[in-house]
Amino acid sequence: MNEKIGDGGGTRGPLEHVERCVPLDESGGKPDWYYPETDPNIYLNTHCNIDCVFCSSVNEYRLTSDDDIRRLILANKHTISFEGGEPTLSKDLPKWVRFAKENGVRETVLCTNAAVFENTDRIEELVTAGLDVFNVNFPAHIDRLYDAITQTRGYFHRRVKAVKNLIETAGGAKVRLHVVVNKFNYKIMPDYARFVREEFPGIFFVEFNIVKVLGYVKQRKFLVPTLTDMEPYLLESWARLRRCGIRFMTDGFPLCATPGFEEDSIDAWKLARLERRYINEKAQTPRCTGCTLVELCPGPRRDYVLLHGDGELRPSRKSADALRRRLLRDG
């Protein structure tokens, strides 16, 4: 019998044989890029109402105390991101959003699975508190695949409705989708782009993240496809989004794995502005020697290289100056 988890429809599904509690590694659950003093990510809780197979939070122990939340909000005037677990399950979420806005934080972001936003009152409550961005984990546009990835059953159409509620109630400019690209979904990415265009017109943008070897994935490394396998599907997906004018961003993909879409990399965008937060998750390797884009590309994720090596990297001959100009032009 499936175990119901909260109000999000969570059930143990096709991976129920895998232990939920991943043993801690020597880091004590804290990755080496964790910024305890200035991290703009605030972890309001550790539980969730779905159970994504790639969840990077499980056993990473990033719960933030009230004192820390206050300190981090006061130390980060640019952006604060509320994460979890599923932060909408914390009754304190509206309070902290309000506190952030009252203390001059430019942008407040909520990372959510959107389960609670079947109820539009919850959307209005957060918008009134001052929330700027709803960043929705939406890992697949096919119901059975959505079920398999989130380990739920039969909730896909309700999640689509929840995203539509967000667009209608908060406005598309406040809604992003993020998709963690993994072994289960990388081949459907071209059609995912079509689905976004047809079902979510007006959405602000889509964020493509390479799956991290954190949380569950430490024991499910099969979920990490190679860059070579992902590339043709992602390039087609991004080309479709670009053709229909939907903005998107890539995170964790080295620039040589995104030919033609280098200017859509969040890392390149940051490096063009001399910002290095979270860059430490990635590192160039000896194969990057001689690449013309070394100043704008942090290299692949370190955890990816530990798993698949660096043999796929292709030093670029493209002009870094031209790319920098395009990156700085985009605000």
Ligand code: SF4
């Ligand atoms: S070779 Fe290295 S620096 Fe150059 S684009 Fe690839 S990962 Fe980035």
